[in-house]
Amino acid sequence: MKKIVIITIFCITIITIILFTVFGLPYIKPVKIPFALKGYEITLEDDYVILNKYVGNDKNVVIPERFLTKPVKVLGDRCFYNSLNGTPWEKEIESVEIPDSVEIIGDRCFAFISSLKSVTATNVISVGEHAFYENRALENVSLGSGLTIIKTKAFSANPHLVSFDFSNVKEIGDEAFAYSGLTNVTNMQSIEKIGARVFAETPWIYAQKGDFVIIYGSLQLYKGEEQIVVIPDGVKSIDGAFCQYSSEYKYPVDVQEIYIPDSVESISSYSFFSQDNVTIYIPDSVTSIEISYGRKWEGYDLSGIGTIVTTAGSYAEQYAKENGIPYEIVDSWEVPDT
Template structure:
């Protein structure tokens, strides 16, 4: 279904395994019925009027381009079963300010949140081990990024032009950060352990470095 300019509301049965509703500019309300049949792929790309979406249990993967250029999208409620966000899934969602990623998420594709210019905070779930290329490129309002301790790689341009980003913790498991991962992040300080790869990277790229405080306060 495409270019349905007068479509404002749609209900999608829980038995559908694939569906594409694209370039429907006035679509504002989507109801995907809960079902037991796994949804294999779907897209609402270029539905510029869509403001929020609830993804039921049968959706365990956010397909490539699923919400790309949904400029009005402000709120996404994920199924707890989602394990993968494919590439370009939320590219250009310029109204998205915060997003709660599910704990089961282990894969975030390249360009997934590229140019989400209002995104302010992102907590990357503990199962994610790689930040792929250009994932958060151009997220100019991004201030807080919490990376998991088991992260091993940050790819090309992953945080390029995140001009509001001031601090990021990089833990000892990480042994590769692309040279251009933080291009344009002029306020950034990298926090990590002394003598770590993170410290070497920061020194090589003239990025301020601070020792990560790993002190755990005991609770009486």
């Protein structure tokens, strides 16, 4: 009898520890389960689950909606991305079905899975940086109407991704779809914030008409052939528009002068990549500049700026002084006719 009592107490203790670990401890701090469940390594939060790593071998993955009664809310950073000694290696995943419970896809979650063709979800809100980077077979992505944030390079370098619906998307990060195969872009009316070179080197952006490709106030690309460029009034930000990087396309030409209107408030990095001798006329309306003057990368000058022309006391003057950029102070300038 005494032995039975001891065993019973032991079992009750173990069950209590398990229940506390699953249902109690996550309210104090996240609990990382030290073994795989259903092919995943997971972390328990107070009321949801994070999938940290997929360790299964299914080609057609159906992500479970719940673990230990808690909903799966987050696909963690690098969850399906695998590396050996820092070098990506292949998982033969062809499709992924994401349940209604998942709202967040983490950074590099599906990066470098060259066999991945299709991803479907219904309730994703945010897609992390490089989340689907270089999935060279990826053709179909449907993440639901709740998607609002797409971060830096999330879908970059996917040559077979030709269409994307931006319904309800409010924020798109730098180069989010750069070097992809996009030809069809729809429902962009909800966008409030857009990064630099979002559609760089895509068929879609080169098919746009006119010398200036402007997306909700963001000048993404200059396609003209003039060496003296007057940016249209109404542009709010310059986001990589004069970047010379691709050897495949001739846009933009080597510009000599760029006149920025008073409507512009910010200039993103790489906006003048490899423009070696350009003189830029920057008004005092510009209060944010991210020009990496003097930095080199693979033989390219990351800024290319020859001279900044601006007015005394402007942010452009301060930025030029702090970053060693040649500048000239004037009272005003005359904008040439175009």
